[in-house]
Amino acid sequence: MNSGAAVVLVFLVIAAVLVVGGITWGIVALVRRQAYINSVKQRGWLFVNSPAFDAVARLGNPPFGIGFERRPDDQIIGATSTGRPxxxxxxxxxxxxxxVGMVTLSRRLPELWITGGETGPRYGVLAQxxxxxxxxGPGWRVGALDVxxxxxxxxxxxxxxxNALAAGQPGVNLSIDGDQVVVxxxxxxxxxxLGQWLEQLGALAAVIDATPLDQWIQPExxxxxxxxxxxxxxxxxxxxxxxxxxxxxRGGHGHxxxxxxxxxxxxxxPFIAFEHHWKTQRTESYTDSNGNSQTRTVTEHHSEPILGFQLPIRMPPLTVGRKGLSSGIEFESAEFNRRFAIFAQDPKYAYDVIHPRQMEYLMASQGAPFRIEGEWVWFSPGEHSQPAIAHCSAYLRGFLGGVPRFVWRNLGLSESPFPPLEIPAAR
Structure with missing residues (x-):
């Protein structure tokens, strides 16, 4: 046997061992999973392999209520010894x-965050x-909107x-989410x-149920x-x-x-926000394995975020963007002119809307570019995400609140539909 054939043989043997090992591991994992599921059922609990989104639909605080991709997977359902779901x-x-583990409360309550031990705040939580x-004792943190x-x-x-729940655990990351205590x-x-832990969590929920908190009950x-x-x-x-x-x-196909x-x-x-997908095709040349020139059609996939806010009345065209190759309309602030490019068919209208206080707001807010077209304000948010939508919403609300009352009256409204906001600019 020559050296080349020996190398091939060794490679085939290794590949066969890996395949057999992978199959064996898969069988072992499947057997273990089935044994786990059987143990769950023996306790009188229910194991759901692929639960519907309804399993977490009532939950709205992180890790729930965040992002666009939300996927529940394996689920265990049951009740504690006292009947608490x-x-x-x-x-x-x-x-x-x-x-995530959770037990049910008797009332819907505001959000509350409690962490202790080797854990930290959850992503996206807004609380003081x-x-x-x-x-x-030491090492605990509490967060809430209502002290x-x-x-x-x-x-x-x-x-x-x-403290009883934390005993023997590296950390506790607990919250109240409506009528659920979530950990x-x-x-x-x-x-x-897990059974002991759920009993402890149920006892904790019973203490919350027994506490006079009716003044904070939340609507369904x-x-x-x-x-x-x-x-x-x-x-x-x-x-x-x-x-x-x-x-x-509008180019391409498959929109x-x-x-x-x-x-x-x-x-x-009000706004609409979505991701737009489409395809384009192009023809390219290549050389095949025989050295011959060939052509083939390549399909390319594209996407873009779309975010628009609907106004209560048509407004003249106005674009608020970052400084680029085009300078736009010049304003009295050199710093504003250096950072922003404003375009409008009617310069006087632009000066009425982009007054000195409005310029200060725009410079402080660091918002995404936008353009007003009739009844819509269209943003270039850069991404389709919950934080991007929220930031643009707050940014635009502050901008519209800075539009003078006489501008709205000139457009046909008796009063400003967006009163000025006495809050710091969004950052």
Whole structure:
């Protein structure tokens, strides 16, 4: 046998060993998984292999309520010894993946965040720090939007339950999300430990139920996919009719929408946001293995974010962008002229809208470029994401609040539809 054949033989043997090893490992993993599922069922719990999104639809605080990709996976459902419903579920979004355990409360309550040990704040949480009660001991952090509410929840009895839950665990990352007490990283691999942990979590929930918190009861949310701190946003998914009037790229073929969202923030203008996908084809030349020149058709896939806000009245064209090759209209501020390019058919209208205070706002806010076309304001957000939409929404609301009242009156409205906001510019 020559050396080349020997090398090939060795390679084939190694490949065969790897294939057999992979198959063996797959069989072992499958057997272990089935044994785990059987153990779950023996406890009287239910194991769901591919739960519907309804399993987490009522949850709106991180890790839920964040991003556009939200995927629940394996789920365990049951009740504690006192009959309190629980679920332990695998969950993944754009920014986090892992397991979550939760038990049900008797009331829907505002968000509350409690962490201790080897853990940290969850991605996207918007809350202020609240001093942790001394009964908790060192290393605990508390976050809430309503400090009196947080103080009312954190009774001595709850602190005792939190310390009991933390015993033997590297850390505790707990929150109240509506009518659920939610904890990250439950000990789900060992069912005996998981059962004890769920009983502890149920006892903790019982303490919260027994605490007088009725003044903070929250209303039932609408039955739809929610967005954290954006209660008026709602998920559409696909709506290709939007392609008929939105400023999408018209080239190519196979145009479609994805991740369509509608909504508004407070008294700001309503918006539509989605990702536009399309394809183009081109012909390229190449040399085949025989040295002959050939041609082939290559399909390229494209996408772009689309974000538009609908105004209550048609407004003259106006573009607010970053300084580029075109200088645009000159304003009295040299710094503003250096950083911004403003375009309008009527310079006087631009001066009326972009007054000195408006210039200060635009320079401080660092917002994305936008253009006003009739009843719509179209942004170039750079990406289709929850933070990008939220930032553009706040940025535009501040801008519209700075449009003088006489401009709105000249357009046919008796008053400004967007009163000035006495808040710092969004950053």
């Amino acid at each position: 629980f679920q332990v579920i695998e969950y993944k979004n754009d920014h986090w993946s892992g397991w 720090d609240v001093p942790a009660p001394p009964q908790l 009196p509410y947080a103080n009312a929840v954190l009774t001595a009895q709850l602190c005792q339950q939190l 990250l990283d439950p000990p789900r691999k060992e069912l005996d430990k 949310p609408p039955p739809r996919l929610t967005f954290y701190h954006h209660p008026e946003w709602y998920w559409i998914g696909v709506d290709d009719s939007l392609l008929e009037f939105t400023p999408v790229n 479609r929408t994805d991740q369509v969202i509608r909504g508004r923030d407070g008294d700001g203008p």
